[in-house]
Amino acid sequence: MAESESKVTASLDEVLADLSAYIEYQVEEEVGTEPISPEVLTALSRPENAFERTVPDAPLESAAVDSVTERTAQLAAIAREVAACTQCPLHRSRSKTVPGQGNPHPEIVFVGGGPLADDDESGVAFSGRAGLLLTRMIAAMGFAREDVFICNVVKCRPPENRAPAPQEMSLCLPFLKQQLNVLAPKAIVALGATALNGLVVLPEDQGITKVRGSWLRFEGVDVMPTFHPDDLLINAKMKKYVWEDLKSVLRKLGRPIPPVRKA
Numbered sequence: 126m127a128e129s130e131s132k133v134t135a136s137l138d139e140v141l142a143d144l145s146a147y148i149e150y151q152v153e154e155e156v157g158t159e160p161i162s163p164e165v166l167t168a169l170s171r172p173e174n175a176f177e178r179t180v181p182d183a184p185l186e187s188a189a190v191d192s193v194t195e196r197t198a199q200l201a202a203i204a205r206e207v208a209a210c211t212q213c214p215l216h217r218s219r220s221k222t223v224p225g226q227g228n229p230h231p232e233i234v235f236v237g238g239g240p241l242a243d244d245d246e247s248g249v250a251f252s253g254r255a256g257l258l259l260t261r262m263i264a265a266m267g268f269a270r271e272d273v274f275i276c277n278v279v280k281c282r283p284p285e286n287r288a289p290a291p292q293e294m295s296l297c298l299p300f301l302k303q304q305l306n307v308l309a310p311k312a313i314v315a316l317g318a319t320a321l322n323g324l325v326v327l328p329e330d331q332g333i334t335k336v337r338g339s340w341l342r343f344e345g346v347d348v349m350p351t352f353h354p355d356d357l358l359i360n361a362k363m364k365k366y367v368w369e370d371l372k373s374v375l376r377k378l379g380r381p382i383p384p385v386r387k388a
């Protein structure tokens with residue numbers, strides 16, 4: 126197959142994967158309905174297309190390549206430090222460290238509280254069901270998963286998926302700060318109460334339900350707190366609030382808000 130043909134096929138796969146994720150998210154999120162059959166949705170929802178692009182992006186200018194290469198190397202160095210870390214008790218129960226992954230110079234960094242069981246096995250942040258929903262949320266914003274960076278406050282899975290303790294988060298936080306220093310995002314999306322508590326000290330009566338949708342700051346970067354995808358898997362009605370929060374992020378970035386089809 127000619128190179129140009131290969132590029133066209135890959136682009137179509139990307140478009141179909143993003144379109145499928147977008148449609149499903151809009152329908153589940155209850156902001157609109159689609160006159161589209163489940164069979165078509167299933168055909169479009171090819172998971173092999175949702176997580177990776179088969180053809181690399183066009184070559185960048187040499188200066189940008191240097192920058193990307195340098196950032197990638199710095200992130201890899203942090204990941205190696207994480208892999209060797211035994212600073213808190215979480216290192217005893219981990220299978221793999223989960224430093225986070227994605228674009229080395231993203232507009233947005235998504236931060237959860239800690240790795241879940243699937244992430245502990247794969248070493249990839251948000252790799253299970255919650256991760257699939259996060260991918261759909263990202264697609265609904267008009268991004269691909271590899272356009273953003275995804276990580277957690279703590280890099281090792283707490284046993285039984287419990288929330289990381291404040292001391293564990295505080296011991297691990299320097300890794301996230303180092304990552305943000307390299308990534309230099311325009312915005313952070315804090316996913317869930319644990320991530321929020323790891324990033325920002327709030328008054329006792331202020332939790333994720335009260336502060337979601339309001340801009341906060343961490344390390345000089347704007348932070349939008351919203352619900353964790355796991356919360357949405359339990360209570361789908363929360364999706365409309367998350368979509369409002371993600372639209373605020375798009376407005377902050379000066380990006381267009383994808384159209385919502387009314388029911």
Ligand code: SF4
Pocket residue numbers: 207210211212213214215216222279280281293296297
């Ligand atoms: S959670 Fe963070 S601080 Fe604790 S062992 Fe893992 S990398 Fe180190």
